[in-house]
Amino acid sequence: MFLPWDIIWKLLLSVLVGAVIGAEREYRSKSAGFRTLTLICLGATLFTILSQLIGANSSPDRIAANVVVGIGFVGAGVIFKSTGTNKVTGITTAAMIWATAAVGMGIGAGYELISTIACLLIILVSFLFSKWEILIDHVNQIRDYKIVCKFEGETLERFEKLFSHHHLKYKNNRQIKVNGEITGEWVVRGSEKNHNNFISDIIRDPTVKAFEF
Helix, strand or coil: CCCCHHHHHHHHHHHHHHHHHHHHHHHCCCCCCHHHHHHHHHHHHHHHHHHHHHCCCCCCCHHHHHHHHHHHHHHHCCCEECCCCCCEECHHHHHHHHHHHHHHHHHHCCCHHHHHHHHHHHHHHHHHHHHHHHHHHHHCEEEEEEEEEECCCCHHHHHHHHHHHCCCEEEEEEEEEECCEEEEEEEEEECHHHHHHHHHHHHCCCCEEEEEC
8 A cells, every 4th residue: 555655744744743832832731732732733734635635626625724614613612701800811822723723734735844934933922922921011910909998988089099109000990888898899000010019008908808909
Protein backbone atom coordinates (compact mmCIF):
# COMPACT_ATOMS: atom_id res chain seq x y z
CA MET A 1 0.00 0.00 0.00
CA PHE A 2 1.30 3.40 -1.00
CA LEU A 3 1.76 5.75 1.95
CA PRO A 4 1.00 9.40 1.17
CA TRP A 5 4.03 10.79 2.97
CA ASP A 6 3.08 14.38 2.21
CA ILE A 7 -0.24 13.89 4.01
CA ILE A 8 1.42 12.08 6.91
CA TRP A 9 3.91 14.94 7.20
CA LYS A 10 1.07 17.47 7.36
CA LEU A 11 -0.71 15.49 10.09
CA LEU A 12 2.45 15.15 12.15
CA LEU A 13 3.22 18.85 11.75
CA SER A 14 -0.30 19.76 12.83
CA VAL A 15 0.11 17.66 15.97
CA LEU A 16 3.40 19.40 16.75
CA VAL A 17 2.03 22.89 16.12
CA GLY A 18 -1.18 22.20 18.05
CA ALA A 19 0.86 20.82 20.95
CA VAL A 20 3.01 23.95 21.10
CA ILE A 21 -0.04 26.23 21.23
CA GLY A 22 -1.86 23.89 23.61
CA ALA A 23 1.14 23.80 25.97
CA GLU A 24 0.81 27.56 26.46
CA ARG A 25 -2.87 27.22 27.43
CA GLU A 26 -2.07 24.24 29.65
CA TYR A 27 0.65 26.28 31.38
CA ARG A 28 -1.98 28.88 32.25
CA SER A 29 -4.45 26.17 33.40
CA LYS A 30 -7.10 27.15 30.86
CA SER A 31 -10.15 25.04 29.99
CA ALA A 32 -8.88 24.26 26.48
CA GLY A 33 -5.37 22.98 27.02
CA PHE A 34 -2.74 20.67 25.59
CA ARG A 35 -4.86 17.81 24.23
CA THR A 36 -7.78 20.00 23.15
CA LEU A 37 -5.80 22.37 20.97
CA THR A 38 -3.68 19.56 19.57
CA LEU A 39 -6.82 17.73 18.45
CA ILE A 40 -8.34 20.94 17.07
CA CYS A 41 -5.26 21.59 14.94
CA LEU A 42 -5.10 17.96 13.79
CA GLY A 43 -8.83 17.91 13.02
CA ALA A 44 -8.71 21.13 11.03
CA THR A 45 -5.76 19.79 9.03
CA LEU A 46 -7.47 16.48 8.34
CA PHE A 47 -10.76 18.11 7.31
CA THR A 48 -8.89 20.39 4.91
CA ILE A 49 -6.99 17.48 3.38
CA LEU A 50 -10.16 15.39 3.00
CA SER A 51 -11.96 18.38 1.53
CA GLN A 52 -9.35 18.58 -1.21
CA LEU A 53 -9.42 14.82 -1.82
CA ILE A 54 -13.17 14.27 -1.74
CA GLY A 55 -14.21 17.38 -3.61
CA ALA A 56 -11.21 17.59 -5.91
CA ASN A 57 -13.28 17.77 -9.12
CA SER A 58 -16.15 19.92 -7.88
CA SER A 59 -15.66 21.95 -4.69
CA PRO A 60 -12.37 21.22 -2.93
CA ASP A 61 -13.07 23.85 -0.28
CA ARG A 62 -16.58 22.74 0.67
CA ILE A 63 -15.74 20.69 3.78
CA ALA A 64 -12.92 23.01 4.82
CA ALA A 65 -15.22 26.01 4.72
CA ASN A 66 -17.44 24.42 7.36
CA VAL A 67 -14.50 24.07 9.75
CA VAL A 68 -14.73 27.82 10.35
CA VAL A 69 -18.39 27.50 11.30
CA GLY A 70 -17.93 24.37 13.39
CA ILE A 71 -15.01 25.71 15.38
CA GLY A 72 -17.18 28.61 16.51
CA PHE A 73 -19.31 26.22 18.58
CA VAL A 74 -16.21 24.83 20.27
CA GLY A 75 -14.94 28.31 21.05
CA ALA A 76 -18.30 29.39 22.47
CA GLY A 77 -18.15 26.50 24.93
CA VAL A 78 -15.17 28.00 26.80
CA ILE A 79 -16.67 31.46 27.30
CA PHE A 80 -18.32 31.98 30.68
CA LYS A 81 -19.93 34.86 32.51
CA SER A 82 -19.23 34.89 36.22
CA THR A 83 -22.31 34.61 38.43
CA GLY A 84 -23.23 37.89 40.09
CA THR A 85 -20.73 39.96 38.10
CA ASN A 86 -20.34 41.28 34.59
CA LYS A 87 -16.95 39.62 34.11
CA VAL A 88 -16.61 37.36 31.08
CA THR A 89 -13.81 34.80 30.96
CA GLY A 90 -12.52 32.46 28.27
CA ILE A 91 -12.48 34.90 25.37
CA THR A 92 -8.71 34.60 24.88
CA THR A 93 -8.94 30.80 24.93
CA ALA A 94 -11.80 30.93 22.41
CA ALA A 95 -9.67 33.13 20.15
CA MET A 96 -6.79 30.68 20.57
CA ILE A 97 -9.07 27.82 19.45
CA TRP A 98 -10.12 29.85 16.40
CA ALA A 99 -6.51 30.72 15.52
CA THR A 100 -5.32 27.13 16.04
CA ALA A 101 -7.98 25.85 13.65
CA ALA A 102 -6.80 28.41 11.09
CA VAL A 103 -3.23 27.17 11.47
CA GLY A 104 -4.39 23.58 11.04
CA MET A 105 -6.28 24.49 7.88
CA GLY A 106 -3.19 26.22 6.53
CA ILE A 107 -1.11 23.08 7.09
CA GLY A 108 -3.77 20.93 5.44
CA ALA A 109 -3.87 23.25 2.44
CA GLY A 110 -0.11 22.91 1.97
CA TYR A 111 1.06 26.19 3.51
CA GLU A 112 3.28 24.61 6.16
CA LEU A 113 5.81 27.44 6.44
CA ILE A 114 3.16 30.15 6.75
CA SER A 115 1.31 28.08 9.34
CA THR A 116 4.46 27.49 11.37
CA ILE A 117 5.22 31.21 11.36
CA ALA A 118 1.62 31.87 12.44
CA CYS A 119 2.09 29.40 15.31
CA LEU A 120 5.17 31.27 16.49
CA LEU A 121 3.30 34.58 16.27
CA ILE A 122 0.43 33.16 18.34
CA ILE A 123 2.86 32.11 21.08
CA LEU A 124 4.64 35.47 20.89
CA VAL A 125 1.37 37.38 21.22
CA SER A 126 0.24 35.20 24.11
CA PHE A 127 3.40 35.59 26.20
CA LEU A 128 4.54 39.08 25.25
CA PHE A 129 1.14 40.74 25.31
CA SER A 130 0.32 39.17 28.67
CA LYS A 131 3.29 41.10 30.10
CA TRP A 132 1.92 44.29 28.61
CA GLU A 133 -1.50 43.56 30.08
CA ILE A 134 0.07 43.30 33.53
CA LEU A 135 1.75 46.68 33.07
CA ILE A 136 -1.48 48.26 31.86
CA ASP A 137 -3.36 46.68 34.76
CA HIS A 138 -1.02 48.36 37.24
CA VAL A 139 -1.83 51.72 35.68
CA ASN A 140 -5.55 51.23 35.14
CA GLN A 141 -7.83 48.75 36.90
CA ILE A 142 -11.62 48.51 37.00
CA ARG A 143 -13.03 47.06 40.22
CA ASP A 144 -16.49 46.56 41.68
CA TYR A 145 -16.90 47.84 45.24
CA LYS A 146 -19.73 47.09 47.62
CA ILE A 147 -19.87 48.89 50.96
CA VAL A 148 -22.44 48.33 53.73
CA CYS A 149 -22.77 50.70 56.68
CA LYS A 150 -25.32 52.22 59.05
CA PHE A 151 -27.72 54.57 57.29
CA GLU A 152 -26.80 58.22 57.68
CA GLY A 153 -27.61 61.17 55.50
CA GLU A 154 -24.17 61.73 53.99
CA THR A 155 -22.68 58.24 54.40
CA LEU A 156 -22.35 57.23 50.73
CA GLU A 157 -21.27 60.69 49.67
CA ARG A 158 -18.40 60.33 52.15
CA PHE A 159 -17.17 57.25 50.32
CA GLU A 160 -17.44 58.98 46.97
CA LYS A 161 -15.33 61.84 48.30
CA LEU A 162 -12.82 59.22 49.41
CA PHE A 163 -12.74 57.84 45.85
CA SER A 164 -11.89 61.30 44.56
CA HIS A 165 -9.31 61.81 47.30
CA HIS A 166 -7.48 58.72 46.07
CA HIS A 167 -7.76 59.84 42.42
CA LEU A 168 -10.24 57.10 41.52
CA LYS A 169 -13.01 57.61 38.99
CA TYR A 170 -16.30 56.02 39.99
CA LYS A 171 -19.76 55.28 38.73
CA ASN A 172 -22.52 54.69 41.26
CA ASN A 173 -24.46 51.60 40.19
CA ARG A 174 -27.11 51.50 42.89
CA GLN A 175 -27.98 52.12 46.54
CA ILE A 176 -30.02 49.79 48.73
CA LYS A 177 -31.43 50.64 52.17
CA VAL A 178 -32.59 47.76 54.39
CA ASN A 179 -33.33 47.84 58.15
CA GLY A 180 -31.28 50.87 59.00
CA GLU A 181 -28.37 49.89 56.78
CA ILE A 182 -27.45 51.22 53.38
CA THR A 183 -25.47 49.42 50.70
CA GLY A 184 -23.62 51.22 47.95
CA GLU A 185 -22.22 49.63 44.82
CA TRP A 186 -19.73 51.32 42.52
CA VAL A 187 -17.66 50.56 39.45
CA VAL A 188 -14.31 52.22 40.11
CA ARG A 189 -11.38 52.90 37.78
CA GLY A 190 -7.84 53.83 38.72
CA SER A 191 -4.29 52.64 39.29
CA GLU A 192 -3.52 49.60 41.42
CA LYS A 193 -1.74 51.80 43.98
CA ASN A 194 -4.74 54.11 44.36
CA HIS A 195 -7.10 51.16 44.71
CA ASN A 196 -4.91 49.66 47.43
CA ASN A 197 -4.77 52.95 49.33
CA PHE A 198 -8.55 53.26 49.21
CA ILE A 199 -9.03 49.67 50.36
CA SER A 200 -6.64 50.26 53.24
CA ASP A 201 -8.70 53.25 54.43
CA ILE A 202 -12.00 51.39 54.16
CA ILE A 203 -10.74 48.34 56.04
CA ARG A 204 -9.73 50.59 58.96
CA ASP A 205 -13.07 52.44 58.97
CA PRO A 206 -15.08 51.26 62.02
CA THR A 207 -18.39 52.43 60.50
CA VAL A 208 -18.12 49.98 57.56
CA LYS A 209 -20.00 46.76 58.37
CA ALA A 210 -19.23 44.90 55.14
CA PHE A 211 -16.88 45.54 52.26
CA GLU A 212 -16.56 43.55 49.02
CA PHE A 213 -14.06 44.26 46.29
